Amino acid sequence: MYFEVLGVTDPNAHTVVLSSGLGGSAHFWKPQLEALTKQYRVVVYDQLGTGRSPATLPMDYSIEHMSDELLELLDGLDVKQCHVVGHALGGLVAMKMALRRPDILKSMVLINAWSSPNPHTLRCFNIRKAILDTCSKEIFLQMQALILYPPDWIADNIATLVEEEAHLLKVFPDKDNLLKRIAALSTFDIENQIKQIQTDTLIIANKDDLLVPWQQSKQLDDALPNSKMSLLDYGGHASTVTATQTVNTILMEHLNCY
Template sequence: MHYVIHGRSEETAPTVLLSAGLGGLGIYWKPQLDALGEQYRVVVYDHRGTGANWEELPAEYTIADMADDVLDVLDRAGVQRCHFVGHALGGLVGIDLALRAAERLSSLVLVNAWAKVDTHTRRCFDVRTALLKHGGPEAYLRAQPIFLYPAPWLSRHAERVAREEVEGVRHFQGSHNLHARLGALLAFDAEGRLGEIQVPTLVAASRDDVLVPYTRSENLARAIPASRLALAAEGGHAHSATDPDRFNADLIGFFSEATHARHPH
């Protein structure tokens, strides 16, 4: 697994690992790198089957497979423990890690994530995969911003979104890999085990997320014992990108709290 380290370079520095959503590309976290890099060693990677780690995925692919890749990255980077931040699908990877390898996590941040996919989210993915089937990658990627960003933000950033669309086509993971990763996402169900998570957890969501109802995040925050909810009024599914200053401040404050809870003196 290829990965990139930003920010502090020394191996003794506290580490944050950032895991993207269904698109899988580490570049999603660009708005976080400078803010986090002042204090942390920041590990960013492309999910297996995407970007720099592209390969054809097996049809029977699971969230646990994705979590194993994270453990491999941590081992290769010489990281014993990290603050793990996962967006959507990346959050599912974080939940699996918290249940199977909690000793590797200093804290867990779940961004617009869920323990079991919501019926509305499943409907959105059905529509998106139909676009992919009948219109090809260009149609799929042209529709993607509708699910990621609030309408007013899209209106103000039309040129940026057009550039992202071109880059998206260039780096598209392919229909087979997308379906394999989507299948893993849809099959994941950890609702009955959330009470077992003992890692300090921040659940971050936006009320105007049109892909994942914020009520999924409320459910996570209620069920995970050592958790708190950071609920933004707006920002969409990609609120870490549309309002990065607020999101980054929430992250850094939470990491400080989690570190203090582990080392009070």
């Protein structure tokens, strides 16, 4: 699995692990790296079956598989404790880690995540699967942008977005792998386990998220014993990109408490 270790080299520095959403790419976190690498050892990685981590994923691929892959990576890097920042799918990975290996988590940050399937989100996934089956990769990426970003951000950043989509087209994941990852997201459900998670948790949600209703984050905040929530008015699903300064400020304030 492809990974990079960036930032502070002091062995006593805290480690921050960044885990992406459905796309699985380390590149997603570029807007956060300048702020984080000044103070922390930062681990980014391309999730298995995406980007620079080619693989054929098993038919029963799950969030549990993804958490095991990240834990194996961290064990290989001799990381004893870390903060995990997860966006959407990455947040689900963090919660599964908190259930399986709570000792390795100093804290977790869940950005537009959820604890069980939601009818609205499932419909969005069904549309994406239909586009994969019937349309081009270019159309899939255009639909993805509509899900990730607010309309005004797309209008103001269209040149950057077109350039990014050209890059994503070159590294577009294997269709079968992508469908297996969507299936893993669609079936993730830890409602009967969520109260067992004792990890200190920061939840970030967006009122204008088109993919994951912010109430899913509120549900997480109500269920998790040691959580706090920051609800943003603007940013869409990918507020790490569209509201970078706001998200980075919230993230750094959380991490600097340790």
